[in-house]
Amino acid sequence: MVADSKGKSDISFAGTFAGSAFAACFAEICTIPLDTAKVRLQLQKSAVAGDGMALPKYKGMLGTVATIAREEGLAALWKGIVPGLHRQCVYGGLRIGLYEPVKNLYVGSDFVGDVPLTKKILAALTTGAIGITVANPTDLVKVRLQAEGKLPAGVPRRYSGALNAYSTIVRQEGVGALWTGIGPNIARNAIINAAELASYDQVKETILKIPGFTDNVVTHLFAGLGAGFFAVCIGSPVDVVKSRMMGDSTYKNTLDCFIKTLKNDGPLAFYKGFIPNFGRLGSWNVIMFLTLEQAKKFVRSLESSRA
Template sequence: MTGGDAKPGKAIPLYGTFAASAFSACWAETCTIPLDTAKVRLQLQGKALAGEVNVAPKYRGMFGTMATIAREEGAASLWKGIVPGLHRQCLFGGLRIGLYEPVKNLYLGKDHVGDAPLLKKIAAGLTTGALGICVASPTDLVKVRLQSEGKLPPGVPRRYSGAMNAYSTIVKQEGFTKLWTGLGPNVARNAIINAAELASYDQVKQTLLKLPGFTDNVVTHILSGLGAGFIAVCVGSPVDVVKSRMMGGGQGAYKGTIDCFVQTFKNDGAGAFYKGFLPNFGRLGSWNVIMFLTLEQTKKAFFPKDE
């Protein structure tokens, strides 16, 4: 991410941006997936309780949900979905983050001088987010399916024994195209969140670097990452909830994206679209800080700028 750095440096090759982005995204995923598991459980809880009268919510709050999962299913269950999560980040993270600068420069044109307009940054984020998730959507589906399955009654087998079994079982039982279940809300969610994350990180960093006392260092990267995470969760929560419900609900739960929005609003109210907001922000905020810090340091280590 250039973030307004005025010094010209040697261009990082495309394979370098992809590799650095994939590595940084995978490390952030590994560190924060317990928060994501808690978020998915909270988002799906409303659906699970629909039609059941006087049933107290099983999960309460980010840390309460994590504690319940660890107590009932074991601490390792907080990392459910880590394998497809890493598959996802290698593909999606590498593409959406690695292609952001090249696509932004394409939209700016070769003769552009000065800071990039915010709209161009948003357009680049929307483009790479949509392209990346079209490739990586099956990994997202498997990750949500594994995360959504809680403690089962004695004798009841799990749907999937692991990530690879989940891929093959879904293809056998539901068909190959079902790996792209929920693609519509997934594209919307990831294009919007990607644009919010990358454009806001770029913009916040660019703004901070113009203020006295700020340099391209760890403090600037942390503040920019937190800003990116907060903006992303504010604009992306509604489509994130719909994506989780469509992917976690199995076959035939909803007729489509619009039907899922309507049923969620009808059954659970408008507040359901921000169900799990705090764990979602805890997840996205920390994810962005870790990812951008790792990305910036990786680029500096392997692709230092010309002084």
């Protein structure tokens, strides 16, 4: 399990998967308004109005949240929550549930001591890539639903809900379309997963070596914030490309999206939505890891009582 770096997990894979999926879903419910704001900011492009530049519709995290709530209602902030929960059940369960066994595989069954940071990163890269390859359709539908609200007034919506979005995409674009953006999505999620799990593992391990610190909520809080910060700094550029490819079908491929974004909006566009992204991932990681640690205790006691 995450941060159990001094030995093998004493929880079954099924228990780890269930606890991870629950923690990820709970964090998703709490923070998806920030994710919706992040996606809107990332999809926002520079537009020309007359001889000058048009003012952007969305400004900052709180401004974007307020604009969406005012123009579309509070419920719009939770658009994409259903596929978001689908995603977290699959992706969250796999990437965290597989982390410990993959990490043990890389260091070997006879390894003793603290796992090297490089092995933690490699393990997290692997489980992130595996998890998102399976969960990409849920990610695509979530982004499509979140992007719906930016359509002009009077323009009919493409999807009535998550299930309708899955079926419509398959019917109109083919099954393969569910894996649109899989390249940048694997890159983004593998990198962010490595930043989150490896940094949480490492930060927690380091904190526990400081006199006075124990394996408690304070330690989990600091480790979760560290995980969120590293994840945003490292993963923001690929996250922007992923969101644009999933939200706009005019891009030919990952490279085309990267070049057009750089040419039309400049290099800073790759860090559009950085503050809401950190607000989202920082709070998401804190909530997720705090919940996960409690879920681990519950599953451990449950499995011990059944032994």
